[in-house]
Amino acid sequence: MTNGDKLKNILELEIIPDLEVAIDELFATIEKSKNATKEQKDDLEEMREMRTECFAIVEELGRNELEEDEIDELLGELVDMKSL
DSSP states (O other), X not given: OXXXXXXXXXXXXXXXXXXXXXXXXXHHHHHHHTSOOHHHHHHHHHHHHHHHHXXXXXXXXXXXXXXXXXXXXXXXXXXXXXXX
């Protein structure tokens, strides 16, 4: 399995689903309180941007638009992030 495959798998099977769960949970919290704080709005925007970036990376991988060193760097960052 190449690092590109590993990156795609970690994004599709772990990172994106985790982000979607976090977004859903934050929406539920906001809905319960009927009001979103500035921090909640900022968190929601940040998570949405991260999810969009993840989808873009998956698309770039599918089109072979990422260099091997970019793939290695992204994979390393995601593995580090997941281990925290």
